[in-house]
Amino acid sequence: MDELQLNMAEEDTQKGRYLIFFIDKESYGIEIKYVTEIIGIQPITSVPEMPDYIKGIINLRGKIIPVIDVRIRFNKESREYGDRSCIIVVDIRDMSVGLIVDSVSEVVTINDEDIADLPIMNKESQNHFVKNIGKVGNEVRLLLDCHKLLTDEDFDSLAVL
Amino acid sequence: MADFYTNDAMVDMFLFETTQLLEQLEQVILISDSDYCYSEETINEIFRIMHTIKGSSAMMMYDEISDLAHTIEDLFFYLRQEKPKHYNCSSLNDIILDTIDFVKLELEKIRNNDPVDGKATVLKERLRNFLDELKNSADMQSINIFKAVVYYEDGCEMENIRAFGLVHNLEKFANEIVYFPQDIMDNDSTIEIIRNEGFQIYLKTYKSQEEIYDFLMKTIFLKDLELTRIDEEIYEKVSAGNKDLSGRLNDNLFINDINDDINGESINSNKINSDKINSNNNAGNFEKSNNNTSNPDNVNIFNNFNNQKDPDRLKQKDEKLSDSHTILATQNIISVSVAKLDKLMDLVGEMVIAEAMVLQNPDLEGLELSNFHKAARQLSKITSEIQDMVMSVRMVPLSATFHRMNRIVRDMCRKLNKEVTLEIIGEETEVDKNIIEHITDPLMHLVRNAVDHGIESAEERQILGKPLKGKLTLEAKSISSDVHIIVKDDGRGLDKEKILKKAREKNLLTMNDQDMSDSDIYKLILLPGFSTRDDITEFSGRGVGMDVVMKNIDDIGGSILIESEKNKGTQITLKIPLTLAIIDGMNLQVGKSTYTIPTISIKESFKAKEQDIIVDPDGNEMIMVRGQCYPVLRLHKLFKVKTDITELTDGIITMVSQDDKYICIFSDRLLGQQQVVVKTLPEYIKRFMKLKGISGCTLLGDGSISLILDIAGLVNSNK
Numbered sequence: 001m002d003e004l005q006l007n008m009a010e011e012d013t014q015k016g017r018y019l020i021f022f023i024d025k026e027s028y029g030i031e032i033k034y035v036t037e038i039i040g041i042q043p044i045t046s047v048p049e050m051p052d053y054i055k056g057i058i059n060l061r062g063k064i065i066p067v068i069d070v071r072i073r074f075n076k077e078s079r080e081y082g083d084r085s086c087i088i089v090v091d092i093r094d095m096s097v098g099l100i101v102d103s104v105s106e107v108v109t110i111n112d113e114d115i116a117d118l119p120i121m122n123k124e125s126q127n128h129f130v131k132n133i134g135k136v137g138n139e140v141r142l143l144l145d146c147h148k149l150l151t152d153e154d155f156d157s158l159a160v161l
Numbered sequence: 162m163a164d165f166y167t168n169d170a171m172v173d174m175f176l177f178e179t180t181q182l183l184e185q186l187e188q189v190i191l192i193s194d195s196d197y198c199y200s201e202e203t204i205n206e207i208f209r210i211m212h213t214i215k216g217s218s219a220m221m222m223y224d225e226i227s228d229l230a231h232t233i234e235d236l237f238f239y240l241r242q243e244k245p246k247h248y249n250c251s252s253l254n255d256i257i258l259d260t261i262d263f264v265k266l267e268l269e270k271i272r273n274n275d276p277v278d279g280k281a282t283v284l285k286e287r288l289r290n291f292l293d294e295l296k297n298s299a300d301m302q303s304i305n306i307f308k309a310v311v312y313y314e315d316g317c318e319m320e321n322i323r324a325f326g327l328v329h330n331l332e333k334f335a336n337e338i339v340y341f342p343q344d345i346m347d348n349d350s351t352i353e354i355i356r357n358e359g360f361q362i363y364l365k366t367y368k369s370q371e372e373i374y375d376f377l378m379k380t381i382f383l384k385d386l387e388l389t390r391i392d393e394e395i396y397e398k399v400s401a402g403n404k405d406l407s408g409r410l411n412d413n414l415f416i417n418d419i420n421d422d423i424n425g426e427s428i429n430s431n432k433i434n435s436d437k438i439n440s441n442n443n444a445g446n447f448e449k450s451n452n453n454t455s456n457p458d459n460v461n462i463f464n465n466f467n468n469q470k471d472p473d474r475l476k477q478k479d480e481k482l483s484d485s486h487t488i489l490a491t492q493n494i495i496s497v498s499v500a501k502l503d504k505l506m507d508l509v510g511e512m513v514i515a516e517a518m519v520l521q522n523p524d525l526e527g528l529e530l531s532n533f534h535k536a537a538r539q540l541s542k543i544t545s546e547i548q549d550m551v552m553s554v555r556m557v558p559l560s561a562t563f564h565r566m567n568r569i570v571r572d573m574c575r576k577l578n579k580e581v582t583l584e585i586i587g588e589e590t591e592v593d594k595n596i597i598e599h600i601t602d603p604l605m606h607l608v609r610n611a612v613d614h615g616i617e618s619a620e621e622r623q624i625l626g627k628p629l630k631g632k633l634t635l636e637a638k639s640i641s642s643d644v645h646i647i648v649k650d651d652g653r654g655l656d657k658e659k660i661l662k663k664a665r666e667k668n669l670l671t672m673n674d675q676d677m678s679d680s681d682i683y684k685l686i687l688l689p690g691f692s693t694r695d696d697i698t699e700f701s702g703r704g705v706g707m708d709v710v711m712k713n714i715d716d717i718g719g720s721i722l723i724e725s726e727k728n729k730g731t732q733i734t735l736k737i738p739l740t741l742a743i744i745d746g747m748n749l750q751v752g753k754s755t756y757t758i759p760t761i762s763i764k765e766s767f768k769a770k771e772q773d774i775i776v777d778p779d780g781n782e783m784i785m786v787r788g789q790c791y792p793v794l795r796l797h798k799l800f801k802v803k804t805d806i807t808e809l810t811d812g813i814i815t816m817v818s819q820d821d822k823y824i825c826i827f828s829d830r831l832l833g834q835q836q837v838v839v840k841t842l843p844e845y846i847k848r849f850m851k852l853k854g855i856s857g858c859t860l861l862g863d864g865s866i867s868l869i870l871d872i873a874g875l876v877n878s879n880k
Contacts, residue, residue, distance in 0.1 A: 039763035045754065045858070047842070048800035050849050057846060057858065059866050062507035062514075064858055066845045095845050150845065 002066055016109050018134065020141060021088065021101040023071055029110070030143040034090040038104055041081045058098060062088065067098035073149065074129065092146050099149070108141075110134040117145065175221050176268055177496065179214055182262050183268075184561065186210045190254050190261075191567045194474070199240065200252065208237040208256070223271070226264055229281040231262060232288045239292060244336060255575075258568070297438050305366055307373055307395045310359040310387040317382035320355040321345040327380055335364040339396075354639070359385070363396055366677030457512065470646050499594055502555055509544075509551050510838045514864050515838075555595075559637050559646075560588035562601050566608045566635060573612045580619060581612055591636040592644050596737055599717045600646065603710040607648040607733055608633065610707070615731055625728060627651065642646040643719075649732040655725040657682050664688075683723035687711040715873065718759075718856070720820055744839055746859065748832035748867060751796045752804035755787070755867040757837055759860055762872040764816040764823070764829060769809045784814060784825050791816065794875060795827045799854065804829055806854065819876045837861075839869060856876065 019038075026036035039060070043068055046056035053072040057064050060146045067087060072078050084103040089096055131145040187206060193203050215230035236253075260281075267279050311327065313320045325345050331338055341361040342351040366373060374388050450820045562587050570583045593602075616622075617629035623629060636647040664670045665683045687707045714721055719737035738744070738761075747766075748755040773785040774793075782793040786865050793814070797804045806829045808828065815826045837859035841847075856871035 043865055043866065046802075047846055047855070047868065048802075050846070054846070054849065057843065057866055058510065059864055060862055062511040062860065064843055064866065066843045087714050097843075097845055 008150065009133065016111055018108055018110055018141065019104065020106050020108055021086070021104045023074060023076065023102050027105065027139070027141050028130075029108070029143045030088070030090065030146055031143075032107060034092055034146050035090050036089045036096065039089065039098075041085050041100070042086060045084050055100065056085070059097070060096070063096065065089065065096045065098050067100055068150070069100045070149070071100070071102070090146060092150060095150070097150060108136050109140070110136060114158075170269065172222070175596075176272055178217060178270060179264070182210045182214055183264060184395075184565075187258070187261055187568055188564055191259055191564070191571065193250070201244075202319045202530075203243075203802075204237055204241050208234060208241055211237060223267065225278055225279060225281050225706055226267055226276070229260060229263065229285060229288075232285045233257065236288055236292045236295075239295060243295075253291060256284070256291060260284055260288075274609065276847050305370065305373075306391050306393060307362075307364055307366070308387075308389045308391045309362045309364070309373070309377055310360045311353065311362065311377065311380065311383065312385035313357075314384040315381040320352045320360070321349065323380075323382065324360040325379075326532065327360070328650055331362065331364060331376070335366045337551060339363040349430065359387070361579050365396065424603045440534065467523050486742045501592075504549070506551050506555070508840065509548055510860060513544055513548060514860060516540060516864070556591040557594050557597055558589050558591050559597070559762055560599055562604065563588045563635055563637070565601070566604065569608050570612060570633060577613065578618070579612065579616055579631060579634050580629060581616055584632065584634045586634065586636040587638050590639055590644060592737070596644075600737060603735065604635075604646065604648070606707065606710050607735075608635070611648060611650040611652065611731065615650040615654075617653050621653075624818070643736050643738060646735040646737065647732060649730060651730040654727040654731055655683055655686070655723070655731055656727070660685050679725075680723065683725060684721075686723070687721060715838070718873070744837060744869075746837040746869065747815070747834050748861070749796070749826070749828035750830050750832050751800070751828045752802040754802050754831065755801070755861060755865065756796060757867045757869045758815060758817060758826070759869070759872065760834060762817045762819055766813055766815045769812075769814050771810055774809055780811065784809070784836075786816065786825075793822050793825045793827055797827075797829075806830075817872050817876070819873045822876045824876055826870075835861075837867070837869070 014031075014033045017032040019032050019035050020027050020029050022028075042058045042060075044056040044058055047054070047066075050056070053069050055067045055069050057066050069078060081100070085100060086104050087098040087100055088104065089098050116130045116135070118130060118133060129144055130142045131148075131149050132143045134141045134143050183803045189203055189206050189210075193199050199207070205472070211230045211234045215227045215234055218224075218230065219227035247822050250567075263279060263281055263284055267277055270279070275600070281335050311324070313323060317323070322345075324340070326340055328340055340355045340363065342348075345351045345355075345360075364373075370390060371386065374386070377383070377386055377388065378675050379667070380386075406454065512787055514765070520541070525533075566585075567583055570581055573579070574581050612631075616633070617625070618628075619629045622631065632651045634649040636645075636649070638645050638647075661670075662683055670685075708778065711721060714735055716738065717737055719735055721736040722736065723731070724734075725731040745760040747760050747763055749756045749758065769784055775783045775785060775790065781789050782795075785791075793809065796802070797807070809827060812827055813831055816823060817826060818824075839857045839859055841857050842855070854869050854871055854874050858866050859869055861867050
């Protein structure tokens with residue numbers, strides 16, 4: 001029972017907390033419960049026959065994990081990785097995946113009441129990575145749906161595996 | 162049922178333990194299956210296992226399992242206590258095996274978090290019926306329990322030693338003996354007791370009263386004999402309080418001396434007053450015996466496991482049992498989750514890399530550090546030893562997998578009405594844990610196929626002049642870095658014509674049949690959807706078997722070899738790598754990427770000469786080596802890697818082969834050979850992999866990743 005309470009407490013401290021990162025000038029947030037660590041850019045081994053947003057695999061202390069370039073995933077121009085570029089390692093459905101982002105800024109708490117649904121847009125399909133919009137002070141953060149980030153619709157059926 | 166208060170660790174432990182117990186149980190049953198009856202040891206073993214299962218499943222609140230275990234326990238309790246001589250062992254085996262299956266199914270449900278809803282009513286009913294039958298028949302043939310009081314002639318002297326000799330002789334047909342006075346050998350005053358009160362013997366035996374009487378009557382200097390049949394309960398009381406004294410009388414030398422002594426004397430038993438022999442139950446005697454035996458010091462219990470009866474047979478059985486015990490024992494030694502081992506191996510791998518980073522640190526360059534190098538050598542030695550150790554920890558003997566086949570063969574023989582003996586050779590061969598998981602299913606298929614298709618019915622065998630009993634051999638042996646697992650039967654062999662016909666019907670033929678060698682034809686049976694069997698049976702015939710075998714073996718980088726001779730039998734050899742975890746690899750460089758080829762598949766590496774290169778009109782490149790032409794595979798093209806070296810003559814060619822097919826792989830240069838720890842690609846990456854050509858990846862000394870080429874995939878895709 002203690003363990004259960006502990007888990008709940010842990011869950012509580014993570015609830016509503018988001019890691020904010022930047023791609024270009026936009027800031028995005030992902031739920032902190034998915035994030036296991038943030039590391040600098042590592043040498044990446046490319047794997048043939050992969051979609052272009054999957055940059056390859058890296059060696060994270062003996063563990064081989066795939067890395068995704070979030071810029072390319074968002075259909076933006078790729079660019080050279082700099083000092084500020086980071087790999088956010090997330091753990092989703094027991095898979096570790098690295099997300100390459102331009103830079104990481106902070107961890108913020110966004111309460112439920114500050115989270116708004118996406119405005120309905122015409123080109124809905126383009127926005128399927130963004131789940132909600134969060135307000136922090138006067139600024140707006142796009143909150144991402146981690147699952148969608150990893151899986152194309154085409155692969156959704158496979159992802160069930 | 163068990164929804165509350167359970168946590169995963171407990172469930173895991175329960176599952177693990179119970180599965181292991183069931184496996185033990187299965188083995189014990191199968192060993193005794195070939196014998197007529199259970200040995201005492203077996204019964205105790207089964208009893209113990211069932212008791213444990215009962216206890217733990219009751220604790221986990223799986224009532225149905227615990228109830229069932231309880232019923233079996235009851236049955237074996239009866240067997241243990243009553244030792245009935247005649248009972249139908251094989252039908253009991255059937256029930257127990259069914260029970261095992263039932264519990265296994267329930268365990269599977271628990272594992273998958275499904276509701277544990279199986280009802281074992283039928284099984285319990287069967288068990289109870291069996292027990293009832295046993296009890297009924299027991300009345301006729303059960304153990305007899307007698308009380309005998311022996312009086313010696315006055316003045317015959319050494320009554321205590323005579324009594325001891327008598328007990329020793331009785332042991333031959335008694336299951337248990339208790340006698341009074343107990344300390345006859347050590348205490349001469351017992352002579353007086355024997356003289357006055359007679360020598361009392363309580364014994365359990367299969368012999369009838371007459372037989373025992375006849376035997377006792379032969380005792381020399383016998384004056385008087387009382388022989389009564391007594392109840393189980395009374396006997397229990399006599400022996401129960403005295404277990405601690407058991408086994409005190411083991412001085413064989415002494416016994417032999419006495420025997421010689423006694424045998425030398427003439428038999429004189431005519432004076433016996435046979436009227437005194439009571440064949441009815443005598444209440445008065447019971448009470449007396451109770452009184453006498455309430456004092457534990459006075460009574461000695463002699464447990465006799467029928468050891469002297471038939472030493473050879475029992476010895477064999479013992480060997481078998483101890484055999485199985487050693488196997489079970491080795492399994493008991495280790496119970497660490499594989500995940501932890503994997504983690505440990507990762508850490509060791511990292512340590513090796515970290516070591517390389519320290520020892521080859523650029524900062525050290527040009528420095529004269531003799532002490533440092535001494536220490537470094539020591540470190541390298543230890544790390545490589547640790548690495549070897551971790552690898553060896555992952556190795557498990559094949560015995561458990563092999564013995565599982567016993568069960569399959571037995572079940573199938575029952576259903577198909579065939580007689581097959583299974584011979585197991587080299588079960589101690591060790592392979593990596595992961596490999597075991599991959600070969601269990603294929604082996605099962607092969608064994609089923611062999612029994613179902615391979616081995617003929619007894620009548621057919623008789624006509625062919627073969628021994629009526631079919632023989633199936635399961636053999637494992639290590640050959641260099643491979644393990645060969647051979648499944649061999651002495652059945653009808655593969656029918657080439659039939660295979661070809663079927664293949665033609667199903668359009669599976671890719672070559673002209675005249676061009677096909679025997680082994681090519683046999684390999685056809687490995688194709689999906691192929692079955693020579695016309696009708697579908699419970700065990701095989703759907704044509705899904707062999708391609709599953711093929712796939713599983715392929716997955717672990719193994720290969721299959723089929724040999725067959727008509728009416729002589731079929732031999733299928735699975736060649737599998739010793740371990741998936743570590744291979745000897747050759748590292749190649751292409752552009753900035755590194756690739757690793759398992760050294761085992763490399764035939765040779767060479768620089769190509771201009772005149773050996775051939776290009777056909779389609780642009781396919783080939784290379785001529787010693788008069789043979791081989792296709793060239795450019796890695797940089799295949800994997801779309803940028804490199805400056807695009808001329809075949811500039812780079813290096815590595816010829817690799819798999820299943821007698823050859824290709825030449827073109828790369829920039831060779832980096833050298835090393836042992837590499839194989840890691841699988843992340844699930845996420847595999848999902849996108851359309852290309853057959855990469856089987857995994859590995860970490861190089863500098864921490865960078867190298868992709869391991871899947872030679873079988875490359876060879877076949879290049880066809």
